[in-house]
Amino acid sequence: MARRQYRFQVFRFDPEKEEHPYFSSYSLEMDESQTVLGALMEIQDRLDSSLAFRYSCRGAVCGSCGLTVNGSLVLACRTLLSRLPRGIITVEPLPNLEIEKDLVVDMSPFWRAYQEVRPWLHSLDLAPDREYRVSERERSRIDRFVNCILCACCYGACPAVSQHPDYLGPAALAKLYRFVGDTRDRRGYEHLRRADGPQGAWGCHDVFRCTKVCPKEVRPSDGIAALRLRMIASRLRRKA
Amino acid sequence: MHDILGHDVIIAGGGLAGLRAAVGLAGKCDVAVVSRVHPVRSHSVAAQGGINAPLGNHPEGKDDSAERHAFDTVKGSDYLADQPAVELMCQEAAPVVYELEHWGVPFSRFPNGTIAQRPFGAGSFPRTCFAADRTGHVILHTLFEQATRRGVRIYEDCQILRLVSSEGRICGLAVFHLPSGKVVGISARATLLATGGYGRIYERSTNALINTGGGIALAYRAGAPIEDLEFVQFHPTSLYGTNILITEGARGEGGYLINRMGERFMAHYAPDSMELAPRDIVARAIQTEINEGRGFADGYVLLDLRHLGADRIKNRLPGIREICMDFAGLDPVEAAIPIQPAQHYSMGGLQVDQDCRSPVPGLYAAGECACVSVHGANRLGGNSLLETIVFGKVAASTLSADLERLPPPDEGPLREAVLELEKELEALQRPRSDGIPYATIRDSLRETMTEKVGIFRNRDGLEEAVYLIEAMKDRLKKVALPGTSSSRRFNQGLLNAYELGLMLDLAEIIAKGALRREESRGSHFRTDYPKRDDSRWLAHSIATWTPEGPSFSSWPVAITKYPPKERTY
Numbered sequence: 001m002a003r004r005q006y007r008f009q010v011f012r013f014d015p016e017k018e019e020h021p022y023f024s025s026y027s028l029e030m031d032e033s034q035t036v037l038g039a040l041m042e043i044q045d046r047l048d049s050s051l052a053f054r055y056s057c058r059g060a061v062c063g064s065c066g067l068t069v070n071g072s073l074v075l076a077c078r079t080l081l082s083r084l085p086r087g088i089i090t091v092e093p094l095p096n097l098e099i100e101k102d103l104v105v106d107m108s109p110f111w112r113a114y115q116e117v118r119p120w121l122h123s124l125d126l127a128p129d130r131e132y133r134v135s136e137r138e139r140s141r142i143d144r145f146v147n148c149i150l151c152a153c154c155y156g157a158c159p160a161v162s163q164h165p166d167y168l169g170p171a172a173l174a175k176l177y178r179f180v181g182d183t184r185d186r187r188g189y190e191h192l193r194r195a196d197g198p199q200g201a202w203g204c205h206d207v208f209r210c211t212k213v214c215p216k217e218v219r220p221s222d223g224i225a226a227l228r229l230r231m232i233a234s235r236l237r238r239k240a
Numbered sequence: 241m242h243d244i245l246g247h248d249v250i251i252a253g254g255g256l257a258g259l260r261a262a263v264g265l266a267g268k269c270d271v272a273v274v275s276r277v278h279p280v281r282s283h284s285v286a287a288q289g290g291i292n293a294p295l296g297n298h299p300e301g302k303d304d305s306a307e308r309h310a311f312d313t314v315k316g317s318d319y320l321a322d323q324p325a326v327e328l329m330c331q332e333a334a335p336v337v338y339e340l341e342h343w344g345v346p347f348s349r350f351p352n353g354t355i356a357q358r359p360f361g362a363g364s365f366p367r368t369c370f371a372a373d374r375t376g377h378v379i380l381h382t383l384f385e386q387a388t389r390r391g392v393r394i395y396e397d398c399q400i401l402r403l404v405s406s407e408g409r410i411c412g413l414a415v416f417h418l419p420s421g422k423v424v425g426i427s428a429r430a431t432l433l434a435t436g437g438y439g440r441i442y443e444r445s446t447n448a449l450i451n452t453g454g455g456i457a458l459a460y461r462a463g464a465p466i467e468d469l470e471f472v473q474f475h476p477t478s479l480y481g482t483n484i485l486i487t488e489g490a491r492g493e494g495g496y497l498i499n500r501m502g503e504r505f506m507a508h509y510a511p512d513s514m515e516l517a518p519r520d521i522v523a524r525a526i527q528t529e530i531n532e533g534r535g536f537a538d539g540y541v542l543l544d545l546r547h548l549g550a551d552r553i554k555n556r557l558p559g560i561r562e563i564c565m566d567f568a569g570l571d572p573v574e575a576a577i578p579i580q581p582a583q584h585y586s587m588g589g590l591q592v593d594q595d596c597r598s599p600v601p602g603l604y605a606a607g608e609c610a611c612v613s614v615h616g617a618n619r620l621g622g623n624s625l626l627e628t629i630v631f632g633k634v635a636a637s638t639l640s641a642d643l644e645r646l647p648p649p650d651e652g653p654l655r656e657a658v659l660e661l662e663k664e665l666e667a668l669q670r671p672r673s674d675g676i677p678y679a680t681i682r683d684s685l686r687e688t689m690t691e692k693v694g695i696f697r698n699r700d701g702l703e704e705a706v707y708l709i710e711a712m713k714d715r716l717k718k719v720a721l722p723g724t725s726s727s728r729r730f731n732q733g734l735l736n737a738y739e740l741g742l743m744l745d746l747a748e749i750i751a752k753g754a755l756r757r758e759e760s761r762g763s764h765f766r767t768d769y770p771k772r773d774d775s776r777w778l779a780h781s782i783a784t785w786t787p788e789g790p791s792f793s794s795w796p797v798a799i800t801k802y803p804p805k806e807r808t809y
Binding site: 012016017033041044045047048049050051052054055056057058059060061062063064078080100101102104107111114115118119120121123126127128130131132133134135136139142143146147149150168179182184185203 | 277278280281282283285286289318337338339341342343344346347348351352353354355371372374377378381382386388389419448449450481482484485528531559562563567636678679721722723724725727730731732733734735736
């Protein structure tokens with residue numbers, strides 16, 4: 001693979017010390033098989049150790065490094081330099097979340113929304129002596145939602161989140177459907193009610209930006225649509 | 241954050257072992273988890289192939305049992321594992337897998353609705369339970385869900401700097417709180433380390449970038465004996481270039497290893513087990529092919545899945561396919577995968593008994609950072625997830641039982657440690673004209689470990705490694721940070737420089753331990769001593785800290801049912 005000179009402009013901001021954000025420019029030679037995360041590590045290691053960003057697995061499974069690269073919401077570790085257009089590469093934090101420092105955002109609203117949907121299997125809490133029987137077909141129905149790595153790219157992309165900070169957002173709702181669609185889950189409507197309103201499934205603007213940016217093809221908007229159907233069905237059932 | 245926090249139990253590490261222990265302790269005592277990343281970012285998330293349990297769901301696995309599982313594990317360990325601990329783990333395997341399933345783990349299924357199982361290396365039966373090739377991901381997320389349900393307190397973005405002792409026992413941790421840039425003390429009646437492995441002291445590793453082994457090194461500095469650290473697992477199949485893991489499940493599903501001549505070369509090394517021989521044997525076979533010129537130019541061989549067909553690859557190995565497409569630009573449905581061995585796992589770690597107690601009062605350990613020892617000289621694929629869950633659970637019950645004889649400690653030493661560390665970090669951050677950037681030292685450490693303390697070892701190489709590591713420790717005194725910022729908040733560079741000393745400590749124990757052990761056993765292969773030597777070395781190595789470097793001694797292996805025999809596959 002060829003080595004080339006790359007130029008980066010990276011968003012910098014320490015809200016405790018600085019009044020305004022700014023961009024730092026870096027120029028470095030990188031192998032084009034390297035990733036944007038690799039370049040950030042290189043900058044931190046060789047040029048400026050104070051540059052802050054989140055990372056862990058470097059293999060697109062841990063969900064740490066969701067960032068805005070040239071205006072697109074991506075995992076930095078999965079974004080190969082060879083696949084970016086020539087010219088300056090701009091790296092910014094995820095939108096819709098407060099900046100902690102540089103590229104590190106405060107994820108607490110995202111985790112609060114996650115907690116809000118009570119994201120655990122609601123089942124009988126018995127000491128099991130065998131597994132529940134589940135068919136591959138049943139399992140595969142929730143497979144996409146299970147694959148969510150909670151990187152918050154969808155949360156950053158969501159126009160409803162930017163307008164209504166109380167809105168749970170695509171990842172939390174997709175997570176809720178991961179359980180509602182699980183044949184082992186026994187949650188009743190009272191556990192759906194919190195999501196059955198403008199803060200939940202009905203707050204989605206149906207513009208599918210979550211589905212477009214998701215690096216794992218979770219398609220949160222499908223989960224939201226499926227939740228709405230469940231909610232209507234259980235309302236009808238309760239009226240009948 | 242306050243400067244001093246207090247809990248009954250503090251768990252360092254939010255991966256599988258740490259979360260399983262936290263879930264077991266929640267509601268029984270005041271427990272908190274401290275982690276350098278959010279728990280779902282822990283390296284456990286990257287585990288792919290599965291978790292072993294003799295459920296007997298596979299049509300060919302009807303006769304499987306905990307005893308067979310234990311025997312396979314002991315034989316795989318090259319008879320260095322402690323057999324009562326192995327038996328405990330295998331007895332607990334089925335119950336913990338059912339428990340995980342009831343907590344929501346979406347395992348793949350057989351047509352009758354039971355948990356699917358696939359064959360893995362050196363297993364006599366197909367006993368590896370899996371969720372496609374994302375088993376670590378689904379178990380970690382499920383345990384985090386259970387921790388959320390129980391309201392477990394989690395301090396994320398906190399990196400441990402020191403295990404603090406008071407009156408001969410561990411009384412808590414000093415951590416760097418990244419969001420404030422401050423050193424914070426966490427006082428605890430008991431401390432459980434579940435900090436994982438140290439892959440990143442090697443150049444080629446499947447491990448996450450955060451796996452620097454700090455937990456093990458800090459325990460060593462605090463006086464905990466470190467066991468069998470020379471046993472480093474090299475995974476046979478990491479993706480050439482990035483060294484991202486390509487699961488053993490790919491061979492379990494039927495993948496072939498092919499050299500440049502198009503030959504299934506495992507026939508020469510393990511004619512019965514072929515690609516499903518234990519990892520140490522397959523990794524050495526691949527490296528031999530490469531070293532003897534039968535690999536491809538830059539040092540790799542091929543893992544060929546094409547004959548499995550698109551459906552099987554897409555259903556059973558979707559994560560592998562995604563990794564190949566994202567990072568190597570190839571689709572394994574259409575092309576063979578270039579792979580090479582890479583550091584993967586640490587069999588060694590803090591010496592603990594089978595109740596997870598270390599010899600240091602107040603200190604416990606579970607998961608990869610611990611050495612029980614259930615893996616001996618070589619771990620079987622599918623046994624690491626099992627170890628984290630079983631011993632995370634065991635640690636929880638040990639801790640709840642032990643707490644009553646561990647009163648709240650005196651916070652004085654913790655306060656002193658916080659002040660000392662504040663000064664130490666300040667000094668580290670001070671600009672210096674003769675400074676050596678941390679990355680320069682770190683990169684030569686990684687190169688040294690991969691080249692001289694790797695799959696094949698010998699006296700000359702190991703002596704050179706020891707010499708180089710000692711020289712690096714010297715150069716570390718001048719370590720410096722590139723750039724000029726004085727800010728402490730989220731100063732990851734500062735932590736990188738700090739933990740480099742810890743990485744060097746571990747490298748020293750591994751290299752000196754490998755030099756001392758004049759035999760070949762499991763993952764530890766000495767070209768100058770190519771045979772196992774039970775008369776001298778059927779023993780664990782124990783390293784303890786001294787100001788002059790690690791001091792070594794031996795510890796007996798617990799052998800009950802399975803007398804050592806020659807390993808053939």
